[in-house]
Amino acid sequence: MRPPIVGARLWDAVLGRENGTCGCAGECGKYHKESGGRCDRHDALIVAPRDLATPLAAAVGLDPADLTAWCARCHGPARSAAAKAARAARAERYESESLF
Numbered sequence: 001m002r003p004p005i006v007g008a009r010l011w012d013a014v015l016g017r018e019n020g021t022c023g024c025a026g027e028c029g030k031y032h033k034e035s036g037g038r039c040d041r042h043d044a045l046i047v048a049p050r051d052l053a054t055p056l057a058a059a060v061g062l063d064p065a066d067l068t069a070w071c072a073r074c075h076g077p078a079r080s081a082a083a084k085a086a087r088a089a090r091a092e093r094y095e096s097e098s099l100f
Contacts, residue, residue: 001015001020001042001043001045003015007047010047010064010067011047013064014047014064014067014068014069015045015047015069017064018068018069020042020045020069021038021039021040021041021042021045021069022038022039022040022041022042022045022069022070022071022073022074023038023039023050023068023069023070024038024039024070024071024074024075024078025037025038025039027052027074027078027081027082028073028074028075028076028077028078028081029077029078029081030074030077039071039073039074041071041073041074042071043071044071044072045069045070045071046069046070046072046075047067047068047069047070048067048068048070048075049062049066049067049068050066050067050068051066051082052075052078052079052081052082052083053082053083053085053086054066
């Protein structure tokens with residue numbers, strides 16, 4: 001797999017730490033039973049925040065320890081789940097802060 005043109009050193013460091021596989025441990029909603037609880041895909045990987053609720057503006061400055069590799073099959077559903085959880089938390093916070 002070829003690294004991206006920009007950020008290749010960071011990409012290599014994260015993928016090396018993740019042994020060249022997706023770092024999803026079920027955040028996508030799948031249990032990854034066949035691979036011991038972690039996705040074992042190693043193709044078409046991207047590097048993105050472990051915490052997918054991290055805004056893009058903050059993500060670009062994250063430390064490599066806060067990044068992981070994601071395959072496309074896990075990244076999309078995991079991002080959707082993180083966004084849904086963030087919306088629910090905001091709604092709950094809003095409800096608790098309202099006067100009536």
